[in-house]
Amino acid sequence: MEKYINAFIGSFMDSVHWTWKSILFEVPWYTNYFWGLTAISLLVWGLEIVFPWRKEQSIFRRDFWLDGFYMFFNFFVFAIVISGFYKLLGILFNDIGISAKSLTIIDISALPMWAQLVIFFIILDFVQWFTHVLLHKYPFLWKFHKIHHSVKEMGFAAHLRYHWMENIFYKPLKTIGVMILGGFEPEQAYIVHFIAIAIGHFNHSNIKITWGPLKYLVNNPVMHLYHHSYVLPEGKYGVNFGISLSLWDYIFKTNYIPEDSGTIELGFPGDEKVPEDFVGQITYGFGKREK
Numbered sequence: 539m540e541k542y543i544n545a546f547i548g549s550f551m552d553s554v555h556w557t558w559k560s561i562l563f564e565v566p567w568y569t570n571y572f573w574g575l576t577a578i579s580l581l582v583w584g585l586e587i588v589f590p591w592r593k594e595q596s597i598f599r600r601d602f603w604l605d606g607f608y609m610f611f612n613f614f615v616f617a618i619v620i621s622g623f624y625k626l627l628g629i630l631f632n633d634i635g636i637s638a639k640s641l642t643i644i645d646i647s648a649l650p651m652w653a654q655l656v657i658f659f660i661i662l663d664f665v666q667w668f669t670h671v672l673l674h675k676y677p678f679l680w681k682f683h684k685i686h687h688s689v690k691e692m693g694f695a696a697h698l699r700y701h702w703m704e705n706i707f708y709k710p711l712k713t714i715g716v717m718i719l720g721g722f723e724p725e726q727a728y729i730v731h732f733i734a735i736a737i738g739h740f741n742h743s744n745i746k747i748t749w750g751p752l753k754y755l756v757n758n759p760v761m762h763l764y765h766h767s768y769v770l771p772e773g774k775y776g777v778n779f780g781i782s783l784s785l786w787d788y789i790f791k792t793n794y795i796p797e798d799s800g801t802i803e804l805g806f807p808g809d810e811k812v813p814e815d816f817v818g819q820i821t822y823g824f825g826k827r828e829k
Contacts, residue, residue, distance in 0.1 A: 549625035553618040582694040582739040591746040605695035643718040659730045665715040667786040674776035681823040688812040697742040737782045757784045768803040
């Protein structure tokens with residue numbers, strides 16, 4: 539028992555120290571997720587200001603500060619809180635004979651670095667696309683995902699406005715995605731991390747970008763705006779589930795872009811029941827099931 543307690547506390551404190559060192563610029567720049575997130579956010583926000591798609595939308599749009607707080611809460615505060623639990627799970631798996639190589643299906647260690655990163659990016663994105671579909675399809679998961687879809691004016695920071703329970707759903711499946719790649723070194727993942735953050739920010743931004751012919755491969759703000767549409771096609775529980783790549787939606791026929799004015803209503807039927815404050819939102823979804 540002492541081993542587990544020490545591991546839990548050690549992991550928690552390591553996360554606290556690493557985050558603090560990141561804030562003080564005492565970690566390598568390419569692994570400084572705190573200032574990396576900040577820099578990407580300022581860049582995309584600046585582009586929103588200079589090249590606004592919906593020109594009537596304020597620079598400090600509705601819930602701007604709430605969504606900004608969510609970015610740092612979900613990526614750092616909650617990550618610190620939950621780090622000890624994930625460490626315990628890792629130890630428990632090792633104790634029962636399940637290691638990082640137990641689920642290995644593809645050994646990519648002999649491939650060039652760029653190829654490893656591309657494969658890692660594609661597999662991880664598919665796992666997230668699949669998880670995203672589940673969040674919409676099943677009521678138990680949807681009640682938490684409603685927080686993300688309660689956004690009424692779209693902007694870059696809406697990217698990371700989501701219920702903390704989504705971390706619980708995404709993390710295990712993403713971990714499995716990593717485990718099937720034998721030979722992949724986690725230290726390299728920062729490249730994929732920053733690319734995914736940048737694409738996600740652009741997808742939620744007030745900028746009209748479609749990437750031209752690449753729209754069939756890479757997700758974009760026009761496509762993702764319809765994912766947040768108040769009115770969905772009849773019989774659909776969601777459309778345009780892509781995270782970084784739009785490819786999966788075109789393959790599985792979940793793509794939907796009827797027009798590109800950017801003036802559609804966002805949200806979902808019943809979104810007025812979602813609390814407007816942070817505490818109300820992070821406790822939303824528990825107790826009596828919402829209709």
